[in-house]
Amino acid sequence: MEWTEEAIAKLRSLWAEGLSTAEIGRRLNISKNAVVGKAHRLNLPPRPSPIRRHEGEAAIARPVVPKRVQGATLPPLSASMSVPMPALRAMIPAVKFSQRATPCCWPIGEPGKPSFHFCNASAVTGKPYCEEHAAIAYVRVRDRREDAA
DNA sequence: CCCTGATTCGC
DNA sequence: GCGAATCAGG
Numbered sequence: 001m002e003w004t005e006e007a008i009a010k011l012r013s014l015w016a017e018g019l020s021t022a023e024i025g026r027r028l029n030i031s032k033n034a035v036v037g038k039a040h041r042l043n044l045p046p047r048p049s050p051i052r053r054h055e056g057e058a059a060i061a062r063p064v065v066p067k068r069v070q071g072a073t074l075p076p077l078s079a080s081m082s083v084p085m086p087a088l089r090a091m092i093p094a095v096k097f098s099q100r101a102t103p104c105c106w107p108i109g110e111p112g113k114p115s116f117h118f119c120n121a122s123a124v125t126g127k128p129y130c131e132e133h134a135a136i137a138y139v140r141v142r143d144r145r146e147d148a149a
Numbered sequence: 150c151c152c153t154g155a156t157t158c159g160c
Numbered sequence: 161g162c163g164a165a166t167c168a169g170g
Contacts, residue, residue, distance in 0.1 A: 020152085021154060021155095022154095033165080034164090035163095036154060037164090041162085047154065052155090
């Protein structure tokens with residue numbers, strides 16, 4: 001890419017208009033890397049980017065407390081699931097539970113996804129799930145020693 | 150997996 | 161100086 005004054009002027013203009021680097025690249029028929037690279041070299045005002053490299057350094061005193069159960073692996077939520085997941089309950093720091101009306105911790109959605117959440121309906125006392133989910137949580141998987149294929 | 154911007158590094 | 165590769169967050 002030959003960075004003529006004109007090309008640089010366009011870059012500056014488009015950059016100032018708030019176009020994304022990729023978009024500027026498209027308009028100038030160059031790659032977004034070329035755009036961001038040049039912009040960087042021109043000391044153009046950086047655009048909002050949450051990215052920060054060098055996470056290993058500086059030993060930032062970040063507790064990094066998991067929001068909820070980030071990264072927790074869950075067994076398939078099939079009807080054959082016979083083991084409850086009380087561990088999940090323990091992973092919810094914000095929710096304190098005395099004895100009553102424990103929110104059902106039946107997982108809904110995929111862990112890690114923003115949409116992931118818990119059922120949170122009133123759980124059966126002594127159980128981590130509400131009536132509805134306890135019913136399917138404690139289904140005994142049929143003994144398949146004999147009749148399994 | 151798509152988007153984003155930033156930095157690195159061989160050229 | 162350039163920008164693809166790579167990184168990193170949304």
